[in-house]
Amino acid sequence: MENAHPKESQLPVTYLRPAKGWLSMDLGELWRYRELIYFLTWRDIKVRYKQAVLGVGWAVLQPLLTVLIFTVIFGILLKTPSQGLPYPLFALSALLPWQLFATALQRSSVSLVGNANLITKIYFPRLAIPLSTVLAALVDFGVSFIVLLMVMIYYGAWPGWRILWILPIVLLTLVTALSVGLWLSALNVQYRDIQHMVPFIIQVWMYASPIVYPIETIPEGLWRSLYGLNPMVGVIQGFRWALLGGNPPDLTMVVSMGVVLILLITGVYYFRRMEKTFADVV
Amino acid sequence: MPDLAIRVENISKRYRIGVLQSRPDTLRDLVLDKIHRVGHFLSRRAKNSYESPSHIWALKDVSFDVTRGQVLGIVGKNGAGKSTLLKILSRVTDPTEGYGEIRGRVGSLLEVGTGFHPELSGRENIYLNGAILGMRREEIDRKFDEIVDFSEVGKFIDTPVKRFSSGMYLRLAFAVAAHLEPEILVVDEVLAVGDAEFQRKCLGKMNDVAQEGRTVLFVSHNMSAILRLTQETIVLDEGRIVMRGPTPQAVDHYLNMGLTKQGERFWQQGSGEGESGPFQPVALRVLNLKGEVADTVNAVDGFDIELEYRLDSAISGLRVGLYMLTTRGEYVFTSFDTDDPGLFETFSERPAGRYISRCTIPPYLMNEGRFVLGVNASSYRIRRFFQDDKALTFTVDATGAPGTHWPEPRVGPIRPKLDWTIKKIEK
Numbered sequence: 289m290e291n292a293h294p295k296e297s298q299l300p301v302t303y304l305r306p307a308k309g310w311l312s313m314d315l316g317e318l319w320r321y322r323e324l325i326y327f328l329t330w331r332d333i334k335v336r337y338k339q340a341v342l343g344v345g346w347a348v349l350q351p352l353l354t355v356l357i358f359t360v361i362f363g364i365l366l367k368t369p370s371q372g373l374p375y376p377l378f379a380l381s382a383l384l385p386w387q388l389f390a391t392a393l394q395r396s397s398v399s400l401v402g403n404a405n406l407i408t409k410i411y412f413p414r415l416a417i418p419l420s421t422v423l424a425a426l427v428d429f430g431v432s433f434i435v436l437l438m439v440m441i442y443y444g445a446w447p448g449w450r451i452l453w454i455l456p457i458v459l460l461t462l463v464t465a466l467s468v469g470l471w472l473s474a475l476n477v478q479y480r481d482i483q484h485m486v487p488f489i490i491q492v493w494m495y496a497s498p499i500v501y502p503i504e505t506i507p508e509g510l511w512r513s514l515y516g517l518n519p520m521v522g523v524i525q526g527f528r529w530a531l532l533g534g535n536p537p538d539l540t541m542v543v544s545m546g547v548v549l550i551l552l553i554t555g556v557y558y559f560r561r562m563e564k565t566f567a568d569v570v
Numbered sequence: 571m572p573d574l575a576i577r578v579e580n581i582s583k584r585y586r587i588g589v590l591q592s593r594p595d596t597l598r599d600l601v602l603d604k605i606h607r608v609g610h611f612l613s614r615r616a617k618n619s620y621e622s623p624s625h626i627w628a629l630k631d632v633s634f635d636v637t638r639g640q641v642l643g644i645v646g647k648n649g650a651g652k653s654t655l656l657k658i659l660s661r662v663t664d665p666t667e668g669y670g671e672i673r674g675r676v677g678s679l680l681e682v683g684t685g686f687h688p689e690l691s692g693r694e695n696i697y698l699n700g701a702i703l704g705m706r707r708e709e710i711d712r713k714f715d716e717i718v719d720f721s722e723v724g725k726f727i728d729t730p731v732k733r734f735s736s737g738m739y740l741r742l743a744f745a746v747a748a749h750l751e752p753e754i755l756v757v758d759e760v761l762a763v764g765d766a767e768f769q770r771k772c773l774g775k776m777n778d779v780a781q782e783g784r785t786v787l788f789v790s791h792n793m794s795a796i797l798r799l800t801q802e803t804i805v806l807d808e809g810r811i812v813m814r815g816p817t818p819q820a821v822d823h824y825l826n827m828g829l830t831k832q833g834e835r836f837w838q839q840g841s842g843e844g845e846s847g848p849f850q851p852v853a854l855r856v857l858n859l860k861g862e863v864a865d866t867v868n869a870v871d872g873f874d875i876e877l878e879y880r881l882d883s884a885i886s887g888l889r890v891g892l893y894m895l896t897t898r899g900e901y902v903f904t905s906f907d908t909d910d911p912g913l914f915e916t917f918s919e920r921p922a923g924r925y926i927s928r929c930t931i932p933p934y935l936m937n938e939g940r941f942v943l944g945v946n947a948s949s950y951r952i953r954r955f956f957q958d959d960k961a962l963t964f965t966v967d968a969t970g971a972p973g974t975h976w977p978e979p980r981v982g983p984i985r986p987k988l989d990w991t992i993k994k995i996e997k
Contacts, residue, residue, distance in 0.1 A: 299753060304578065304658060304670030327701035331687060331694075338689045409684045410702055411661035567663040568585065 328420035347431035382499040385527045392425035396469030404570045414563040453530035470555035474562040519544040575785040576636040581668035583629040628654040630809040639783040643796040646806030674753025683743030688732035721745035754785045798977035832865035835962040849955035852878040856964045866965040872933035886919040893944035902983040934987035938968030
């Protein structure tokens, strides 16, 4: 029986203490649980496509149909300016990061409640749940992106190496969705109103972002600056630029990143503060 | 210094009753609640809100330690704080007060099947569940075949688990959990689910774990299993440790704790059907061998059930009786106080007055479990004076009943002591 156990000093020691208001943001712990994040992401992706008849087809159809509607209403009927680009391309290039954001935000805000059975039975860093739902949204995005590339080839638009800029921009999109998702998911544990509000928030947010109209529609000066506080403005502008050119991201991008950073830090803080009570409340 | 696996000091856990029962579900409630609290704050200042009636202590000042390799039982009634304690030890929830230290990985069998997704195949669920329980991927790879073997799901391993029978589902879930190889294993009432075969397997695995020198915390209502598997046991009551000692004494203490606490049901004046009806129930009681009101009685000793009632006017042809049901609602038996024709003759008319009808449940009849008592008072084909199908519940403990040397639950509400002969009829 000797050597059946590692020496006492090698065993991990867990301390149980009352939850305190100020917690260190133990991101190292999140890293130790990276495989769990991977498996939860993998589960979300797998389950989503297993249950849908059209499977990946939705990731193709959804942006195409939306762009069709936008093109008819805003492009043809309302004759919205589109920075000299074909309207479908103009709208699709914004719709992609937007849908990534909207999907990630929507799923992450209900993620904690949806995983209540895990939360009440097993310990793991709760951040893993919204994080994995946000990551799972990337698969849809990847499929839609191929559609976008094909539309670009059709219109003969090719950005060259500038296209690599979409990588950091996609990352920024995910971080934005995660920051807001952390707030909403933690709030939703206690106040189920949130999940009813989320679709509405997303809809308003969409019209507050330059998706169907170009950013130039917003008057310069104070209004434009206020507009820039919406982090998705910088994201969409940058994404469009990386693919189609036009005005490169300016100060708006920096403002967006600043706003996201604030949202992220407060979101993580609020989440970590509340996570100790999730199991008791959810 | 002793080789401790778990040490907790003065752990307490407070729940807001509002959280448990009617939490503020909506923002409107929150706003109202905040306004309330501001009002309260202004009016009573910093009065200790801990004692406010809207809070309950699920655990209060619990301290104990467990040395490595010990198998410790935890018993207590529902609501005594067992589950809360296990949740704190497995870090699902934090204590409100106190401090604890745990050395080693905690694996809990309170979550058999947690995180299983019905759409995913057995194989996929093994990986998912393993990761959720804290196994690393290569660890799961390594143990994969062993897990599949243990679960006996074999060729169905690539079928979505929603198509599994509940037995297969449980076996697979248990197989994953059982291969976690934690330093500390926490087992909560898993023996209450699954078929006998599965339960045997659980017990066997727990025995193995204990033999290997791991630390086991075992929570159960099954006293035979506790007696069989543990040497030392903690008794929890109302969030406190009321006893820690050698298992036989602790189990005795636990079984006697129920005395006079429940096992009794009173009716308000006028509860009889037809407010001014002649039959008024007063109380229903379960009595142990010593005649004390008890929530838990022993099947081996037998016990009494008595109904006290008042007749405001004489009733002819009255029969007062009991139904006994399992908690799942299956009838075990029905019996009336005038089932015996002689007694029926004697009490053909019962004059006004106070009565007690008592029946004796013989020793070695009932199986262990929770039972429900229903009450009926009627005159056959004439009138039903009173009926209450769920008047009282009580627990039968089967310690010492036939076959308890095998610590497995037996199906069926009764566990009679029957005469068996074994005869060799051929060489």
